[in-house]
Amino acid sequence: MSEQTVQIKTAGKILQSPCGPIIHGLEDVLIKSTSISDIDGEKGILWYRGYRIEDLARHSTYEEVAYLILYGKLPNKKELEDFTNRLKTYRDLNSATIEIIKNLSKAHPMFAIESAVAAEGAFDEDNLKLAEALKVGRYKAEEKELAYRVAEKLIAKMPTIVAYHYRFSRGLDIIRPRRDLSHAANFLYMMFGKDPDPLATKGIELYLILHADHEVPASTFTAHVVASTLSDMYSAVAAAVAALKGPLHGGxxxxxxxxxxxxxxxxxxxxxxxxxxxxxxxxxxxxxxxxxxxxxxxxxxxxxxxxxxxxxxxxxxxxxxxxxxxxxxxxxxxxxxxxxxxxxxxxxxxxxxxxMGIPYEYFTPIFAVSRVVGWVAHILEYWENNRIFRPRACYVGPHDLQYIPIEQR
Ligand SMILES: CC(=O)SCCNC(=O)CCNC(=O)[C@H](O)C(C)(C)COP(=O)(O)OP(=O)(O)OC[C@H]1O[C@@H](n2cnc3c(N)ncnc32)[C@H](O)[C@@H]1OP(=O)(O)O
Ligand SMILES: O=C([O-])CC(=O)C(=O)O
Known part of the structure; x- marks a missing residue:
């Protein structure tokens, strides 16, 4: 948070209670230190890892921005190539997850994404192994390597989930991912089944870059809350998807x-x-x-x-x-x-x-395709210094009421 932002006052947003002031909606409450993104709310500036989004939008690809957000630096050519290739190998989904998406083909895609992300987590051996290690308090170099792999898988799979829902919702066969295409181009290819035109690919690329992270909005905070209990990474992301769906946020x-x-x-x-x-x-x-x-x-x-x-x-x-x-x-x-x-x-x-022919119910899902990198980067950052989120509420109801049997009520 930059100095300018700290100046914003919460006047009128503090509720009085018998236990003390309540910061309604946690406005301006700091939950951690971060080096992932920063917002100057007064001037209207957004940085990812210190880079202005305008520069990234002009010069970068989504893969490069995703690497930057996840690993904290711009990749060199070899790092970017390796990262891109790894994402390509992780794009496929388990057949049971595909079945779940199909069964939810008539529902709003955000319901299907929530469900598919949670389901896919149950089939990812790395995710399960990591969750087991976290359960016994192990988060050392080996587990961190595992955690980054799980994070990359989530980034790689999100476009497939969304594209498959789109295909099923229209009664069409799903189209498997293509390894010769970039993240953005492959996504459009899986949706529409033809080589995407350059302007549409540019549009999606821009959309993915500009939504990649935004400090701790409701969805990212939700991911922190779930991850802080040492639940698994897919579950934390599924919960973030649920928060993103709301019309006050990504919806x-x-x-x-x-x-x-x-x-x-x-x-x-x-x-x-x-x-x-x-x-x-x-x-x-x-x-x-x-x-x-x-x-x-x-x-x-x-x-x-x-x-x-x-x-x-x-x-x-x-x-x-x-x-x-x-x-x-x-x-x-x-x-x-x-x-x-x-x-x-x-x-x-x-x-x-x-x-461009993208139905409006897929706008928020595509937001999730982008923001997944922010969610996983923040989870990884928080796990470096994890503590369960557990705030308090001020109880204002009665105490010690006399229990009356149901027949006498
Ligand atoms: C990717 C994203 O998530 S970006 C946000 C997407 N959400 C939206 O666009 C939904 C519309 N906007 C809103 O509901 C809100 O502005 C939010 C949720 C984004 C922010 O909410 P908060 O920070 O809690 O602002 P809050 O609701 O306190 O608004 C402050 C004042 O502006 C008013 N206000 C805020 N947004 C709007 C709006 N879109 N239209 C009309 N009035 C508004 C509120 O009624 C309130 O007025 P008051 O002081 O007279 O009571
Ligand atoms: O920061 C917020 O509250 C919402 C937002 O713009 C985002 O998540 O991109």
Whole structure:
């Protein structure tokens, strides 16, 4: 956390209780030291391992960024090649996991991902061996090597889980991963069954790079809580997926585009934004952030990418036009100015994807395909100095009530 961020006050977010102050939603509570990512919420800057995301988005591949986040440094050519090859060998899933995904083909993909990640963990011998070692308090060099391998497997398998769900949901045969393709290109190939076009691959690559880590949002915190009990790494990631699914977190990207489609015309933006300012009114999805009190730097990049895309291929459903009109209203509205609410990463990220033919219910799953690296890197970092998460609650109910048998109630 940078100095600027520390300055943010939690005024109004502290609840009084008979036991003392409650930091509602753990706002600004520090849970650990980290060297993985940093956010300057006042200036709108995000770094992965010290590198600005704008530089990584311009120059890197997802594999390079994943290596950076996991291992703490940019890889040299040999390290990147070895890492990429290892990921390629881990892409396949157990047949029982594939069956689970198939059985959940009619459910929202996030349910299937939660289940498939947890299931796959039960079949990964390395994961089980690691969990057994952790149980007896062993986490030495050998176990750490195992832990990094498990982490790499989770990164490698997530695109396969999502692509298989997409295929099953459309009644199509699944397409096995191809080893000659990059992480992003193979993902698109497994979804759509053809060599992906360069612009779509670039879009996915950008999406994967920009979502890779973000300090400790709800999903990453969830992963910490589960990992801190020394449960296994797949279970911690399955729990993180569950947290990501919510519309206040990763689920907002789907909700934002669904909202633009429903609104349908930029002329309605004023009315929609006004409604969101009323007490009890619907929140605008993709707007506001716990840490950014400035424009989210990832949103800026996605906005430009979406603009380029619609300039080239058009905006037939007017979703870019609607989003632009909503943004204008927000930026000029005292309600949003006073609360320092700006578009966040989810505001723009789905627009080009939607036009590329990716259904909106797969936006959050693709977020998980990217963020899995952040989750596992944070778990590994926390296990270096593990302590179970166990906060307290202030009990405000009665004590010592007299038990009344059911017949007398
Ligand atoms: C990848 C990500 O997870 S990015 C976040 C994705 N989530 C969304 O886009 C959902 C919409 N946004 C929100 O719900 C929130 O802004 C969150 C969840 C992101 C952050 O929540 P918090 O830090 O708890 O902010 P909080 O809810 O206290 O909001 C502060 C004030 O702004 C208002 N506000 C916050 N977001 C919005 C919004 N999107 N629309 C309208 N008002 C909003 C709140 O009502 C509150 O007003 P008040 O002070 O009058 O009560
Ligand atoms: O940091 C947060 O609370 C949410 C977020 O933007 C992310 O996880 O990318």
């Amino acid at each position: 907002a990207n789907e909700m934002a585009v669904r909202g633009y489609l429903e609104i349908g015309d930029p002329s309605k933006a004023k009315e929609v934004v006004e409604a969101a300012t009323k007490p009890g009114g619907p929140k605008l999805m993709g707007v506001g952030h716990r840490v950014y009190k400035a424009y989210d730097p990832r949103a800026k990049i996605f906005k430009e990418f979406s603009r380029e895309y619609v300039t080239k291929f058009g905006d037939p459903k007017k979703i870019f036009a609607v989003a632009s009109a909503i943004e204008q209203e927000i930026l000029n509205h005292p309600y949003f100015q006073q609360r320092r609410l700006f578009p966040n990463v989810d505001f723009w990220s789905g627009i080009a994807f939607y036009y």
